[in-house]
Amino acid sequence: xxNTKRLFTDIGHLNDEGVALFVDALKLHTVAQLPAxxxxxxxxxxxxxxxxTGVFAVVRNEDYSLLSQHPYLILNRxxxxxxxxxxxxxAAAIGGVALASALIYYLVARNSEGNIxxxxxxxxxxxxxxxxxxxxxxxxxxxxxxxxAAAFTPxxxxxxxxxxxxxxxxxxxxxxxxxxxxxxxGIVFSWKASPQKALQVVVMxxxxxxxxxxxxxxxxxxxxxxxxxGLYYWKLTDGEEAVHVGKFTVR
Amino acid sequence: MVRLKKPxxxxxxRNSHNLPEMQQLTDPDFDxxxxxxxxxxxxYQNLVEVIVVxxxxxxxxxxxxxxxxxxSVNLHLLEKTDAIKEQYGGTSLFRTYLSAIxxxxxxxxxxxxxxxxxxxxxxxxxxxxxxxxxxxxxxxLARRLFRAILPQFGRHLPKLIxxxxxxxxxxxxxxxxxxxxxxxxxxxxGRLLEKFGNEYQNVNEKQVYAFVxxxxxxxxxxxxxxxxxxxxxxxxxxxxxxxxxxxxxGSDFDIQSVELLFEDYFFPFLLRE
Numbered sequence: 001x002x003n004t005k006r007l008f009t010d011i012g013h014l015n016d017e018g019v020a021l022f023v024d025a026l027k028l029h030t031v032a033q034l035p036a037x038x039x040x041x042x043x044x045x046x047x048x049x050x051x052x053t054g055v056f057a058v059v060r061n062e063d064y065s066l067l068s069q070h071p072y073l074i075l076n077r078x079x080x081x082x083x084x085x086x087x088x089x090x091a092a093a094i095g096g097v098a099l100a101s102a103l104i105y106y107l108v109a110r111n112s113e114g115n116i117x118x119x120x121x122x123x124x125x126x127x128x129x130x131x132x133x134x135x136x137x138x139x140x141x142x143x144x145x146x147x148x149a150a151a152f153t154p155x156x157x158x159x160x161x162x163x164x165x166x167x168x169x170x171x172x173x174x175x176x177x178x179x180x181x182x183x184x185x186g187i188v189f190s191w192k193a194s195p196q197k198a199l200q201v202v203v204m205x206x207x208x209x210x211x212x213x214x215x216x217x218x219x220x221x222x223x224x225x226x227x228x229x230g231l232y233y234w235k236l237t238d239g240e241e242a243v244h245v246g247k248f249t250v251r
Numbered sequence: 252m253v254r255l256k257k258p259x260x261x262x263x264x265r266n267s268h269n270l271p272e273m274q275q276l277t278d279p280d281f282d283x284x285x286x287x288x289x290x291x292x293x294x295y296q297n298l299v300e301v302i303v304v305x306x307x308x309x310x311x312x313x314x315x316x317x318x319x320x321x322x323s324v325n326l327h328l329l330e331k332t333d334a335i336k337e338q339y340g341g342t343s344l345f346r347t348y349l350s351a352i353x354x355x356x357x358x359x360x361x362x363x364x365x366x367x368x369x370x371x372x373x374x375x376x377x378x379x380x381x382x383x384x385x386x387x388x389x390x391x392l393a394r395r396l397f398r399a400i401l402p403q404f405g406r407h408l409p410k411l412i413x414x415x416x417x418x419x420x421x422x423x424x425x426x427x428x429x430x431x432x433x434x435x436x437x438x439x440x441g442r443l444l445e446k447f448g449n450e451y452q453n454v455n456e457k458q459v460y461a462f463v464x465x466x467x468x469x470x471x472x473x474x475x476x477x478x479x480x481x482x483x484x485x486x487x488x489x490x491x492x493x494x495x496x497x498x499x500x501g502s503d504f505d506i507q508s509v510e511l512l513f514e515d516y517f518f519p520f521l522l523r524e
Binding site: 006007015016017019020021022023024026027031039040042043044046048049050051052053054055056057058059060061062067070071072154156157159160 | 277278298301302305306309338339340341342343344346347348350351352353354355358392395396398399400401402403404405406407408409412424426427430490493494495497498499516517
């Protein structure tokens with residue numbers, strides 16, 4: 001039985017903790033990580049939306065950007081990479097135990113039977129070792145694949161902003177082109193603007209977290225931060241408003 | 252920066268559909284609250300003040316009662332110490348959980364005082380002229396809260412985006428359609444984008460819904476007519492207005508003001524704060 005029950009009241013609405021968790025997710029742009037039953041209930045419940053929005057309203061100016069960890073939510077790509085790295089360590093430990101068990105079995109079997117039978121056991125144990133070493137790799141690989149795929153999930157909030165601009169500016173010949181695929185290093189940002197003025201490039205990942213901000217200057221601006229694989233949104237800003245919003249992927 | 256202890260195995264084995272079986276992750280603020288609740292309340296006095304000021308700005312209390320309200324909130328929190336210790340499960344941040352408790356306390360106090368909130372000017376009264384003395388608080392708050400409400404629609408959000416873009420005659424994108432209808436065929440996608448990919452102000456509402464209704468039937472796998480699509484859309488607008496009016500006591504959001512918020516969402520420079 002799912003233990004998300006402790007996030008709900010007796011009558012099936014979110015309790016204070018459930019509301020607080022949802023607000024945390026809104027502040028940290030991680031709503032997709034919430035338990036499915038929490039998301040599904042809120043999607044259909046206006047009363048819970050009222051509570052969540054009411055609490056969000058009072059903490060809307062609280063700064064959660066320095067938060068590095070959360071009791072439930074995975075906060076950023078760095079944390080996911082740490083989790084993936086830890087998964088590899090666990091897999092290596094399991095593989096080591098399996099290998100040790102196979103070796104012990106081999107030694108015991110060797111002592112108790114003749115040479116011909118021993119060679120058969122060696123063959124069998126080699127196959128088991130291969131399986132024991134290979135099998136754990138599937139688990140971390142699957143986890144790594146899932147986490148890698150999550151980095152490409154479009155953000156509903158930013159998707160609607162792509163290729164929007166401002167009435168006071170005309171932007172054309174923007175690079176990187178919207179939706180283009182790029183290498184993680186050496187991305188050059190360029191544009192033609194009317195009126196021409198120094199602008200700043202802000203690059204965000206698909207959770208909305210800023211990953212790189214340039215100084216304000218005329219085009220072209222070379223991105224100096226190496227980006228990991230994923231979907232990125234970027235905007236040109238004159239310091240007051242975004243004059244262009246675009247997106248690209250890194251593979 | 253809050254640093255939390257986390258057992259490695261629990262972190263790796265966490266399933267996104269289930270909470271960890273044991274709460275091994277502890278918030279240091281909650282640890283402190285268990286030992287010395289007064290110390291935590293002292294630490295969070297700034298948060299209490301921020302929330303009370305928010306409530307005052309929304310008209311729940313008069314400004315001159317600020318100190319009294321803060322005192323009342325603190326007293327209420329101290330009285331609820333045992334309940335908080337028992338009920339907090341460690342799934343959310345303790346400070347967010349405490350914020351929810353403080354807000355609920357303010358609502359209780361407001362109900363006890365019986366104060367009628369000061370009306371906040373409805374969004375539709377703002378005609379978009381940045382030179383006019385504007386109610387920056389209302390617009391800024393409305394935009395922030397609206398953007399917090401949309402993710403709460405969860406699986407309904409893609410359909411809501413489609414329906415609102417159609418209602419406001421905004422161009423649909425391939426991402427919009429695929430998010431709402433993942434199995435949309437290339438042919439249907441092409442037809443929808445051809446018709447609604449750019450703005451189509453000269454198409455009346457009846458024509459829009461007549462064209463799009465068969466696609467809704469195909470996408471949702473159930474019979475749905477133009478009236479049902481229109482009704483569902485209006486219902487969501489009413490829900491959003493209801494949520495905004497609840498979050499900002501004394502406000503008067505209606506369908507038209509929520510439509511304006513959607514316009515701003517699709518074109519974020521419409522409302523200048």
